[in-house]
Amino acid sequence: MNSVTLAAGVRANLLALQQTSSVQEVVQNRLATGKKVNSALDNPGNFFTAAALSDRANDLTTLLDDMGQAVQTLKAADEGIKAIQKLVDSAKAKANQALASASTTDRNTFASEYNNLLTQIEDIAEDSGYKGKNLLNGDELKVIFNERTSDAQNSLTISGVSWTSVSNLSLAAVEDWSVGDDGDASINTTIDSLNTALTTLRTQASTFGTNLSSVQIRQDYTKAMVNTLQTGSDRLTLADQNEEGAKLLALNTRQQLSSTALSFASQADQNVLRLLG
Structure with a gap:
């Protein structure tokens, strides 16, 4: 044709x-x-640069989720410490009541209640975990802050404590709170141990609080960085x-x-x- x-x-x-x-x-x-750049054919430079920025933003977003879980693990441990402090205060009150009593029966009752409180302390320590991590049962928590390889990784390792046994808080069950000098001496020794335990609890709470603050600061920073990366990627590819x-x-x-x-x-x-x- x-x-x-x-x-x-x-x-x-x-x-x-x-x-x-x-x-x-x-x-x-x-x-x-x-979008003004939908493929490498539209603008190779902008397309691949935006892809790299988006990939890094996605990697950081994954780490951001992990940081959020680390925050919850620390909060679970902190709640456990608060509960244990209340139990130690209650145990101290029982010891003081026993010291003020001249009744052998009452002292034996207070001693039994004291021992029950120690058992509850161990139970709370065992129950203060989050998603399989328990900082009050000796577990270690590692929080990763950037997407680099292990040799250039920024991270924070948080060491736990083992309070599922009250002996690690310098506490022990009592047997003799009888009336008399020996019983009084035993009670005073117990009160000293409780004061030491309270100091240990407060110190550890402060340590976990510092760790929590560090993780939350990095969490906020990472959120801002993800937003910066996504905004930069969008400016290279989005259409007006x-x-x-x-x-x-x-x-x-x-x-x-x-x-x-x-x-x-x-x-x-x-x-x-x-x-x-």
Whole structure:
């Protein structure tokens, strides 16, 4: 089949119309996806740079989830310490009541209640874990702060304590709170041990509090960094919807004008057709 020959004016206007349609497709795609760079073909530099920024943001987001879980583990341990402190205070109150009593029966009752409180301290220490990590049962918690390999990793290792045995708090069950000097001496020794335990609890609570503060600061920093990375990636790839909308409006107008110009350019051929008619 022989090719159709077009007049120069018709060909020029047809080419302009095709170019306008091609640009329209690009603009419509940007409006539909919200992005000016949808593939490496659009802008290789921006595409791969934005991909690298997004990948790092995703890696940090994963670490951010882990930091959140570490915060909960520390909070669980802190709640356990608070509960244990209350039990130690109660145990101290029992010891003071026994010291003030001159009744052997009452002292034996107080001693039994004291021993029960020690058992509850061990139970709370055992129950202060979160997702399998218990900082009051000797577990160690490692919190990773960046996405680098292990040799360049920033992290915080939090050492736990083993309070599932009250002996690690310098406490022990009592047997003799009898009336008399020996019983009084035993009670006073117990009170001294309880005061030491309270000091240990407060010191450890302060240590965990410092660790919690450090993790939360890094958590906030990482959130800000993820936002910075995502914003940077978006600026390289996202389209300005207002600008693209204005472009599409202008292209639609240009398309109408090109169609009109094409119609005018083809009138010469139509005049020849009239002569032949």
